[in-house]
Amino acid sequence: MRIPAPRELAELPYAHRLEPFTGPMERPGAYESVHFDGSVLEDAEGGRSLFSESAFSSAVFERGSFRRSRFDDVWLHGVRVVGTELADTTWLDAEFTAGVLAGVEAHDAELRRVVFHQCKLDSVNLRGATLREVVFVDCLLRDVDFGGAALTDVRFPGSTLERARFERARPTKVDLRDATALGIAAGLGDLGGATISTPQLFDLAPALAGHIGLIVEDDRDD
Template sequence: MTSKKEKLEAPKIPDGLAALAVSDDEWADEHEISDSIIQDCHIHNQSAYKACFDRVVFNNAVFRGTSLRKAEFTDVRFENCDLSNIELSETIMHRVSFHNCKLLGMDITGSALRNVLFEHCYADYAVLRFTNAKGVKFDKGSLAKADMSNMTLSKFYLQETNIDQVQLSQTKLGGIDISSCEFNGLGVSMEDLRRCIISPAQAITLATIFGLVVNRED
């Protein structure tokens, strides 16, 4: 069973990062960016394969038409950013945090996430299929209609998150606590839900989803 008292490792970011202007640094395959802060900018039509970001802060950055397949993010923080529809498939993230970010349609298929925090983020329609997530928390945001099928979860936390209509097929939820989350429907099987922690009200909702009739008479 997961424990709400367990804490994720936060990004280890030093003080005094150097400001980096996107116009000064054209991204390319296997490109490396480290010890930098990238802020108040629009990052359009950038494409890099196996790029590496180490000890980087993105603040108020807007990504459009960007593909960073098989990238590596270590000790990285995103603050007030818009990464909607960004492609981050097969990416490795370690000690990464997203705060107040827009992640609509973000694609991180087949990625490995370790100590990753999503706080007050909106990731509706995000694609997380076949992602291995260990030490990952979604806190006070939305994953409505996201595709989280075939995921491997360990120390995975969903707290006060909208998970309505999330696809969870072939994702085992044993020990995962969704009791504080909001949903009217889920794409999930009874076997996948085995040992999942839910609230009494959610039990009624899930019973309805699976075609059971709940007798509410005393």
């Protein structure tokens, strides 16, 4: 899967149709060709909304809920999503660049053809989510929970994983070889089918040994 380069706003095929968001947020709402430029959405209730061919520039989502909303062909640059509920949302052909997601509840979400460029994901709950053709490029994933998630064609080039969790995950063609660091807090035994490099195998060896109960001991008492 080819990794597309980050795009500028003017490069979007629908850029000339974008209209500024004037608010307020509706529930449910339909937002087609809308530009959320610097919008601050605090405690917004946008559940079951549809966002299509829309752009988000330096917008802030703080708290609030967009549960069961759909995001089709959306572009997000410099966006902060903090303490927001994105559970059961659907994302198709989305691009996040230089964004922050912290304390986000995105369990049971569906992401397909989504790219994260230079983003920070901190304490993001993706339990039970479905990720297909998703790429994390030069990202930091800290305390991200993939427990029970189905991951297909997922890659992490240049990204750092810290205390990631994969209990009961279902990986298919997951490629971790280009990740700069693999900090896995739980679920090593559920990563069968994922691909790692030889150096990464050596780095994970102590944790793998602990997982299967293997005792590693060099000193002998004769």
